[in-house]
Amino acid sequence: MTNNNTLTQTKERGILIVLSGPSGVGKGTVCSALRGRTEDLIYSVSATTRTPREGEREGVNYFYRSKEQFLSMIEKDELLEWAEYVGNYYGTPKEFVVKTLDEGKDIILEIDVQGALTVKQKFPEGVFLFLLPPSFDELESRIIGRGTESEDVIADRMKAARYEMELVKHYDYAIVNDQVDLACGRIQAILTAEHCKRERFMPAIQKWLEEVY
Protein backbone atom coordinates (compact mmCIF):
# COMPACT_ATOMS: atom_id res chain seq x y z
CA MET A 1 0.00 0.00 0.00
CA THR A 2 2.65 2.54 0.95
CA ASN A 3 5.70 3.23 -1.12
CA ASN A 4 7.75 6.27 -0.20
CA ASN A 5 4.91 7.19 2.09
CA THR A 6 2.55 7.44 -0.90
CA LEU A 7 -1.09 6.42 -0.64
CA THR A 8 -2.28 4.58 -3.72
CA GLN A 9 -5.81 3.62 -4.68
CA THR A 10 -4.67 0.09 -5.37
CA LYS A 11 -3.41 -2.95 -5.49
CA GLU A 12 -1.58 -4.58 -2.69
CA ARG A 13 -3.87 -7.50 -3.35
CA GLY A 14 -6.21 -8.08 -6.26
CA ILE A 15 -9.95 -8.62 -6.04
CA LEU A 16 -11.80 -11.77 -7.14
CA ILE A 17 -14.97 -10.84 -9.01
CA VAL A 18 -17.44 -13.68 -9.51
CA LEU A 19 -19.98 -13.01 -12.26
CA SER A 20 -23.01 -15.26 -12.12
CA GLY A 21 -26.76 -15.21 -12.66
CA PRO A 22 -29.60 -17.34 -14.02
CA SER A 23 -29.21 -19.48 -17.15
CA GLY A 24 -29.45 -17.52 -20.35
CA VAL A 25 -29.07 -14.09 -18.78
CA GLY A 26 -25.98 -13.33 -20.85
CA LYS A 27 -23.05 -13.95 -18.49
CA GLY A 28 -20.77 -15.07 -21.32
CA THR A 29 -21.63 -12.11 -23.55
CA VAL A 30 -21.01 -9.59 -20.77
CA CYS A 31 -17.77 -11.31 -19.82
CA SER A 32 -16.48 -11.25 -23.42
CA ALA A 33 -17.42 -7.57 -23.77
CA LEU A 34 -15.53 -6.79 -20.56
CA ARG A 35 -12.44 -8.45 -22.00
CA GLY A 36 -12.47 -5.92 -24.80
CA ARG A 37 -12.61 -2.88 -22.56
CA THR A 38 -10.77 -3.76 -19.35
CA GLU A 39 -7.05 -4.32 -19.69
CA ASP A 40 -6.27 -4.79 -16.02
CA LEU A 41 -8.69 -7.62 -15.42
CA ILE A 42 -7.49 -11.21 -15.65
CA TYR A 43 -9.93 -13.93 -16.73
CA SER A 44 -9.94 -17.13 -14.75
CA VAL A 45 -8.96 -20.11 -16.89
CA SER A 46 -10.83 -23.35 -16.19
CA ALA A 47 -9.41 -26.84 -16.18
CA THR A 48 -11.18 -29.46 -18.29
CA THR A 49 -10.86 -33.09 -19.34
CA ARG A 50 -12.32 -32.41 -22.78
CA THR A 51 -10.10 -32.49 -25.87
CA PRO A 52 -8.79 -29.12 -27.13
CA ARG A 53 -10.63 -27.86 -30.21
CA GLU A 54 -8.87 -26.44 -33.25
CA GLY A 55 -7.06 -23.23 -32.27
CA GLU A 56 -7.56 -23.56 -28.53
CA ARG A 57 -4.46 -23.15 -26.40
CA GLU A 58 -3.34 -24.57 -23.06
CA GLY A 59 -3.59 -21.96 -20.31
CA VAL A 60 -5.51 -19.56 -22.55
CA ASN A 61 -8.82 -21.30 -23.30
CA TYR A 62 -8.46 -24.06 -20.74
CA PHE A 63 -5.94 -26.05 -18.79
CA TYR A 64 -6.30 -29.47 -20.49
CA ARG A 65 -5.99 -32.38 -18.08
CA SER A 66 -6.53 -36.12 -18.23
CA LYS A 67 -9.36 -37.55 -16.18
CA GLU A 68 -6.81 -39.00 -13.74
CA GLN A 69 -5.14 -35.62 -13.31
CA PHE A 70 -8.52 -33.94 -12.81
CA LEU A 71 -9.65 -36.44 -10.18
CA SER A 72 -6.36 -35.93 -8.40
CA MET A 73 -6.95 -32.14 -8.39
CA ILE A 74 -10.36 -32.73 -6.81
CA GLU A 75 -8.82 -34.98 -4.20
CA LYS A 76 -6.08 -32.50 -3.30
CA ASP A 77 -8.64 -29.66 -3.00
CA GLU A 78 -6.95 -27.79 -5.84
CA LEU A 79 -10.25 -26.64 -7.39
CA LEU A 80 -12.48 -23.81 -6.16
CA GLU A 81 -15.41 -25.67 -7.72
CA TRP A 82 -15.97 -28.33 -10.34
CA ALA A 83 -18.80 -29.99 -12.25
CA GLU A 84 -19.34 -32.73 -14.81
CA TYR A 85 -21.16 -32.08 -18.08
CA VAL A 86 -21.80 -34.80 -20.68
CA GLY A 87 -18.90 -36.93 -19.55
CA ASN A 88 -16.31 -34.18 -19.19
CA TYR A 89 -15.11 -32.46 -16.07
CA TYR A 90 -14.76 -28.69 -15.75
CA GLY A 91 -13.39 -26.79 -12.76
CA THR A 92 -11.69 -23.64 -11.48
CA PRO A 93 -8.07 -24.15 -10.40
CA LYS A 94 -7.46 -22.39 -7.10
CA GLU A 95 -3.76 -21.84 -7.76
CA PHE A 96 -4.27 -19.60 -10.79
CA VAL A 97 -6.76 -17.43 -8.88
CA VAL A 98 -4.58 -17.12 -5.78
CA LYS A 99 -1.43 -16.39 -7.80
CA THR A 100 -3.21 -13.63 -9.74
CA LEU A 101 -4.56 -12.01 -6.56
CA ASP A 102 -1.14 -12.22 -4.89
CA GLU A 103 0.35 -10.35 -7.84
CA GLY A 104 -2.07 -7.51 -7.07
CA LYS A 105 -4.21 -8.19 -10.13
CA ASP A 106 -7.98 -8.48 -10.24
CA ILE A 107 -9.48 -11.65 -11.63
CA ILE A 108 -12.97 -12.40 -12.92
CA LEU A 109 -14.68 -15.77 -12.85
CA GLU A 110 -17.84 -16.36 -14.89
CA ILE A 111 -19.84 -19.24 -13.52
CA ASP A 112 -23.34 -20.61 -12.90
CA VAL A 113 -25.15 -19.79 -9.65
CA GLN A 114 -24.43 -23.16 -8.06
CA GLY A 115 -20.69 -22.96 -8.79
CA ALA A 116 -20.59 -19.40 -7.51
CA LEU A 117 -21.94 -20.44 -4.13
CA THR A 118 -19.28 -23.14 -3.87
CA VAL A 119 -16.64 -20.52 -4.66
CA LYS A 120 -18.12 -18.25 -2.00
CA GLN A 121 -17.62 -20.92 0.64
CA LYS A 122 -13.92 -21.14 -0.21
CA PHE A 123 -13.45 -17.47 -1.04
CA PRO A 124 -15.86 -15.36 1.00
CA GLU A 125 -13.72 -12.24 0.41
CA GLY A 126 -14.64 -12.35 -3.30
CA VAL A 127 -17.09 -9.84 -4.75
CA PHE A 128 -20.19 -11.67 -6.00
CA LEU A 129 -22.18 -10.18 -8.87
CA PHE A 130 -25.57 -11.47 -9.94
CA LEU A 131 -26.57 -10.61 -13.50
CA LEU A 132 -30.30 -9.88 -13.82
CA PRO A 133 -32.48 -9.96 -16.93
CA PRO A 134 -33.78 -6.54 -18.08
CA SER A 135 -37.27 -7.52 -16.91
CA PHE A 136 -39.18 -10.43 -15.47
CA ASP A 137 -41.27 -10.49 -18.64
CA GLU A 138 -38.09 -11.15 -20.59
CA LEU A 139 -37.12 -13.91 -18.15
CA GLU A 140 -40.53 -15.53 -18.44
CA SER A 141 -40.67 -15.38 -22.22
CA ARG A 142 -37.26 -17.07 -22.30
CA ILE A 143 -38.65 -19.81 -20.10
CA ILE A 144 -41.80 -20.24 -22.18
CA GLY A 145 -39.72 -20.26 -25.37
CA ARG A 146 -41.50 -20.51 -28.74
CA GLY A 147 -44.58 -22.02 -27.21
CA THR A 148 -43.71 -25.46 -28.59
CA GLU A 149 -42.74 -26.98 -25.25
CA SER A 150 -45.05 -29.04 -23.07
CA GLU A 151 -46.47 -27.57 -19.89
CA ASP A 152 -44.29 -29.94 -17.87
CA VAL A 153 -41.10 -28.70 -19.51
CA ILE A 154 -42.11 -25.09 -18.93
CA ALA A 155 -43.03 -25.82 -15.30
CA ASP A 156 -39.61 -27.43 -14.77
CA ARG A 157 -37.83 -24.47 -16.31
CA MET A 158 -39.82 -22.04 -14.23
CA LYS A 159 -38.92 -23.96 -11.10
CA ALA A 160 -35.23 -23.83 -12.08
CA ALA A 161 -35.42 -20.09 -12.77
CA ARG A 162 -37.13 -19.48 -9.45
CA TYR A 163 -34.45 -21.47 -7.66
CA GLU A 164 -31.65 -19.60 -9.41
CA MET A 165 -33.29 -16.24 -8.74
CA GLU A 166 -33.71 -16.98 -5.04
CA LEU A 167 -29.95 -17.37 -4.73
CA VAL A 168 -29.49 -13.65 -5.42
CA LYS A 169 -29.64 -13.18 -1.65
CA HIS A 170 -26.09 -14.54 -1.34
CA TYR A 171 -24.64 -11.93 -3.68
CA ASP A 172 -23.14 -8.49 -3.05
CA TYR A 173 -24.33 -6.71 -6.17
CA ALA A 174 -27.03 -7.10 -8.81
CA ILE A 175 -26.36 -5.94 -12.37
CA VAL A 176 -29.24 -5.47 -14.78
CA ASN A 177 -28.20 -6.70 -18.22
CA ASP A 178 -30.35 -4.19 -20.10
CA GLN A 179 -27.48 -3.28 -22.43
CA VAL A 180 -24.17 -5.12 -22.50
CA ASP A 181 -22.25 -1.83 -22.52
CA LEU A 182 -24.09 -0.51 -19.48
CA ALA A 183 -23.66 -3.79 -17.64
CA CYS A 184 -19.90 -3.68 -18.32
CA GLY A 185 -19.70 -0.09 -17.08
CA ARG A 186 -21.41 -1.09 -13.85
CA ILE A 187 -19.00 -3.97 -13.30
CA GLN A 188 -16.03 -1.68 -13.89
CA ALA A 189 -17.50 0.86 -11.44
CA ILE A 190 -17.92 -1.86 -8.81
CA LEU A 191 -14.29 -2.87 -9.26
CA THR A 192 -13.16 0.73 -8.80
CA ALA A 193 -15.39 1.15 -5.75
CA GLU A 194 -14.14 -2.08 -4.18
CA HIS A 195 -10.59 -0.78 -4.48
CA CYS A 196 -11.71 2.30 -2.54
CA LYS A 197 -13.09 0.32 0.40
CA ARG A 198 -11.77 1.89 3.58
CA GLU A 199 -10.46 -1.40 4.98
CA ARG A 200 -7.84 -1.56 2.24
CA PHE A 201 -6.19 1.61 3.57
CA MET A 202 -6.19 0.76 7.25
CA PRO A 203 -2.74 -0.90 7.41
CA ALA A 204 -1.04 2.15 5.81
CA ILE A 205 -2.95 4.63 7.98
CA GLN A 206 -2.37 2.59 11.12
CA LYS A 207 1.34 2.51 10.37
CA TRP A 208 1.45 6.30 9.99
CA LEU A 209 -0.53 6.85 13.20
CA GLU A 210 1.95 4.67 15.10
CA GLU A 211 4.96 6.39 13.59
CA VAL A 212 3.95 9.99 14.30
CA TYR A 213 3.55 9.42 18.02
Next chain:
Amino acid sequence: MTNNNTLTQTKERGILIVLSGPSGVGKGTVCSALRGRTEDLIYSVSATTRTPREGEREGVNYFYRSKEQFLSMIEKDELLEWAEYVGNYYGTPKEFVVKTLDEGKDIILEIDVQGALTVKQKFPEGVFLFLLPPSFDELESRIIGRGTESEDVIADRMKAARYEMELVKHYDYAIVNDQVDLACGRIQAILTAEHCKRERFMPAIQKWLEEVY
Protein backbone atom coordinates in the same frame (compact mmCIF):
# COMPACT_ATOMS: atom_id res chain seq x y z
CA MET B 1 -38.03 -0.40 -8.73
CA THR B 2 -40.37 -2.23 -11.05
CA ASN B 3 -42.35 -0.57 -13.75
CA ASN B 4 -44.06 -2.83 -16.27
CA ASN B 5 -42.05 -5.64 -14.73
CA THR B 6 -38.80 -3.91 -15.73
CA LEU B 7 -35.71 -4.09 -13.56
CA THR B 8 -33.86 -0.79 -13.43
CA GLN B 9 -30.45 -0.07 -12.01
CA THR B 10 -31.86 2.86 -10.07
CA LYS B 11 -33.50 5.01 -8.22
CA GLU B 12 -36.45 4.25 -6.08
CA ARG B 13 -34.62 6.18 -3.41
CA GLY B 14 -31.55 8.37 -3.75
CA ILE B 15 -28.28 7.88 -1.95
CA LEU B 16 -26.73 10.34 0.50
CA ILE B 17 -22.99 10.65 -0.14
CA VAL B 18 -21.02 12.39 2.61
CA LEU B 19 -17.61 13.65 1.47
CA SER B 20 -15.24 14.41 4.31
CA GLY B 21 -11.59 14.17 5.27
CA PRO B 22 -8.87 16.03 7.14
CA SER B 23 -8.49 19.82 6.94
CA GLY B 24 -6.83 21.02 3.79
CA VAL B 25 -7.15 17.73 1.89
CA GLY B 26 -9.16 19.39 -0.89
CA LYS B 27 -12.78 18.47 -0.14
CA GLY B 28 -14.09 21.72 -1.62
CA THR B 29 -12.02 21.43 -4.80
CA VAL B 30 -13.12 17.85 -5.42
CA CYS B 31 -16.76 18.73 -4.72
CA SER B 32 -16.67 21.67 -7.17
CA ALA B 33 -15.06 19.51 -9.85
CA LEU B 34 -17.78 16.87 -9.34
CA ARG B 35 -20.42 19.54 -9.92
CA GLY B 36 -18.96 20.12 -13.37
CA ARG B 37 -19.11 16.48 -14.42
CA THR B 38 -22.06 14.89 -12.64
CA GLU B 39 -25.47 16.13 -13.68
CA ASP B 40 -27.55 13.79 -11.59
CA LEU B 41 -26.00 14.64 -8.25
CA ILE B 42 -27.65 17.26 -6.05
CA TYR B 43 -25.50 19.35 -3.72
CA SER B 44 -26.70 19.83 -0.19
CA VAL B 45 -27.39 23.49 0.58
CA SER B 46 -26.45 24.64 4.08
CA ALA B 47 -28.35 27.05 6.26
CA THR B 48 -26.42 30.00 7.73
CA THR B 49 -26.95 33.12 9.82
CA ARG B 50 -24.31 35.06 7.93
CA THR B 51 -25.32 37.85 5.53
CA PRO B 52 -25.51 36.94 1.85
CA ARG B 53 -22.56 38.18 -0.17
CA GLU B 54 -22.87 39.95 -3.53
CA GLY B 55 -24.33 37.52 -6.06
CA GLU B 56 -25.23 34.78 -3.59
CA ARG B 57 -28.76 33.41 -3.81
CA GLU B 58 -31.19 31.96 -1.29
CA GLY B 59 -31.48 28.19 -1.71
CA VAL B 60 -28.51 28.06 -4.09
CA ASN B 61 -25.49 29.13 -2.05
CA TYR B 62 -27.19 28.97 1.34
CA PHE B 63 -30.53 29.14 3.05
CA TYR B 64 -30.17 32.50 4.85
CA ARG B 65 -31.78 32.53 8.28
CA SER B 66 -31.86 34.87 11.26
CA LYS B 67 -30.20 33.74 14.45
CA GLU B 68 -33.63 33.20 16.01
CA GLN B 69 -34.75 31.07 13.09
CA PHE B 70 -31.52 29.06 13.24
CA LEU B 71 -31.80 28.43 16.97
CA SER B 72 -35.39 27.30 16.43
CA MET B 73 -34.20 24.85 13.73
CA ILE B 74 -31.70 23.40 16.21
CA GLU B 75 -34.40 23.08 18.83
CA LYS B 76 -36.84 21.33 16.48
CA ASP B 77 -34.10 18.90 15.35
CA GLU B 78 -34.35 20.18 11.78
CA LEU B 79 -30.57 20.07 11.19
CA LEU B 80 -28.47 16.99 10.48
CA GLU B 81 -25.53 18.83 12.05
CA TRP B 82 -24.56 22.39 12.85
CA ALA B 83 -21.57 24.41 14.05
CA GLU B 84 -20.66 27.98 14.93
CA TYR B 85 -17.73 29.75 13.27
CA VAL B 86 -16.68 33.32 14.16
CA GLY B 87 -20.09 34.31 15.41
CA ASN B 88 -22.16 32.75 12.62
CA TYR B 89 -24.07 29.49 12.58
CA TYR B 90 -23.87 26.97 9.76
CA GLY B 91 -25.85 23.75 9.46
CA THR B 92 -27.33 21.10 7.18
CA PRO B 93 -31.13 21.21 6.90
CA LYS B 94 -32.52 17.70 7.14
CA GLU B 95 -35.63 18.49 5.08
CA PHE B 96 -33.73 19.32 1.89
CA VAL B 97 -31.72 16.09 2.13
CA VAL B 98 -34.75 13.90 2.84
CA LYS B 99 -36.85 15.55 0.08
CA THR B 100 -34.06 15.00 -2.46
CA LEU B 101 -33.64 11.33 -1.49
CA ASP B 102 -37.42 10.77 -1.60
CA GLU B 103 -37.45 12.13 -5.15
CA GLY B 104 -34.99 9.34 -6.06
CA LYS B 105 -32.07 11.72 -6.48
CA ASP B 106 -28.61 11.33 -5.03
CA ILE B 107 -27.28 14.13 -2.84
CA ILE B 108 -23.73 14.96 -1.76
CA LEU B 109 -22.77 16.70 1.43
CA GLU B 110 -19.25 18.09 1.86
CA ILE B 111 -18.37 18.50 5.50
CA ASP B 112 -15.57 18.28 8.10
CA VAL B 113 -14.89 14.99 9.86
CA GLN B 114 -16.67 15.98 13.05
CA GLY B 115 -19.83 17.06 11.23
CA ALA B 116 -19.77 13.88 9.15
CA LEU B 117 -19.86 11.72 12.27
CA THR B 118 -22.87 13.65 13.55
CA VAL B 119 -24.59 13.07 10.20
CA LYS B 120 -23.75 9.38 10.44
CA GLN B 121 -25.60 9.11 13.76
CA LYS B 122 -28.74 10.54 12.19
CA PHE B 123 -28.27 8.96 8.76
CA PRO B 124 -26.39 5.68 9.08
CA GLU B 125 -27.64 4.56 5.64
CA GLY B 126 -25.52 7.31 4.03
CA VAL B 127 -22.33 6.43 2.16
CA PHE B 128 -19.36 7.97 3.93
CA LEU B 129 -16.26 8.91 1.91
CA PHE B 130 -12.97 9.95 3.49
CA LEU B 131 -10.68 11.97 1.24
CA LEU B 132 -7.01 11.12 1.80
CA PRO B 133 -3.93 13.18 0.91
CA PRO B 134 -1.76 11.70 -1.87
CA SER B 135 0.91 10.84 0.72
CA PHE B 136 1.67 11.23 4.39
CA ASP B 137 4.70 13.34 3.42
CA GLU B 138 2.32 15.78 1.78
CA LEU B 139 0.09 15.81 4.87
CA GLU B 140 3.08 16.45 7.13
CA SER B 141 4.55 19.21 5.00
CA ARG B 142 1.13 20.92 5.07
CA ILE B 143 1.19 20.68 8.86
CA ILE B 144 4.74 21.99 9.13
CA GLY B 145 3.94 24.81 6.72
CA ARG B 146 6.72 27.19 5.67
CA GLY B 147 8.77 26.48 8.75
CA THR B 148 7.85 29.82 10.32
CA GLU B 149 5.52 28.39 12.96
CA SER B 150 6.56 27.59 16.52
CA GLU B 151 7.02 24.01 17.61
CA ASP B 152 3.92 24.31 19.77
CA VAL B 153 1.74 25.34 16.83
CA ILE B 154 3.09 22.47 14.74
CA ALA B 155 2.56 19.98 17.57
CA ASP B 156 -1.05 21.16 17.92
CA ARG B 157 -1.68 20.81 14.20
CA MET B 158 -0.11 17.36 14.17
CA LYS B 159 -2.37 16.33 17.01
CA ALA B 160 -5.40 17.63 15.13
CA ALA B 161 -4.37 15.81 11.95
CA ARG B 162 -3.83 12.58 13.86
CA TYR B 163 -7.26 12.92 15.45
CA GLU B 164 -8.92 13.56 12.10
CA MET B 165 -7.07 10.69 10.45
CA GLU B 166 -8.09 8.25 13.18
CA LEU B 167 -11.74 8.90 12.34
CA VAL B 168 -11.29 7.18 8.96
CA LYS B 169 -12.37 3.98 10.70
CA HIS B 170 -15.98 5.21 10.69
CA TYR B 171 -16.08 5.61 6.92
CA ASP B 172 -17.10 3.25 4.12
CA TYR B 173 -14.62 4.32 1.47
CA ALA B 174 -11.28 6.13 1.27
CA ILE B 175 -10.47 8.24 -1.78
CA VAL B 176 -6.89 9.29 -2.47
CA ASN B 177 -6.88 12.87 -3.76
CA ASP B 178 -3.81 12.38 -5.96
CA GLN B 179 -5.51 14.08 -8.92
CA VAL B 180 -8.85 15.85 -8.69
CA ASP B 181 -10.05 14.16 -11.87
CA LEU B 182 -9.17 10.68 -10.61
CA ALA B 183 -10.77 11.40 -7.23
CA CYS B 184 -14.00 12.50 -8.99
CA GLY B 185 -13.99 9.35 -11.13
CA ARG B 186 -13.69 7.21 -8.02
CA ILE B 187 -16.61 8.98 -6.35
CA GLN B 188 -18.76 8.52 -9.45
CA ALA B 189 -17.82 4.82 -9.55
CA ILE B 190 -18.80 4.43 -5.89
CA LEU B 191 -22.16 6.03 -6.61
CA THR B 192 -22.75 3.62 -9.51
CA ALA B 193 -21.68 0.66 -7.38
CA GLU B 194 -23.93 1.67 -4.51
CA HIS B 195 -26.87 1.71 -6.91
CA CYS B 196 -25.97 -1.89 -7.81
CA LYS B 197 -26.06 -3.14 -4.21
CA ARG B 198 -28.10 -6.31 -4.14
CA GLU B 199 -30.34 -5.10 -1.30
CA ARG B 200 -31.85 -2.47 -3.60
CA PHE B 201 -33.29 -5.19 -5.85
CA MET B 202 -34.69 -7.48 -3.21
CA PRO B 203 -38.20 -5.97 -3.04
CA ALA B 204 -38.71 -6.36 -6.83
CA ILE B 205 -37.27 -9.88 -6.88
CA GLN B 206 -39.23 -10.91 -3.79
CA LYS B 207 -42.41 -9.65 -5.42
CA TRP B 208 -41.74 -11.71 -8.56
CA LEU B 209 -40.94 -14.84 -6.56
CA GLU B 210 -44.24 -14.53 -4.72
CA GLU B 211 -46.21 -13.93 -7.90
CA VAL B 212 -44.88 -16.88 -9.92
CA TYR B 213 -45.92 -19.43 -7.31
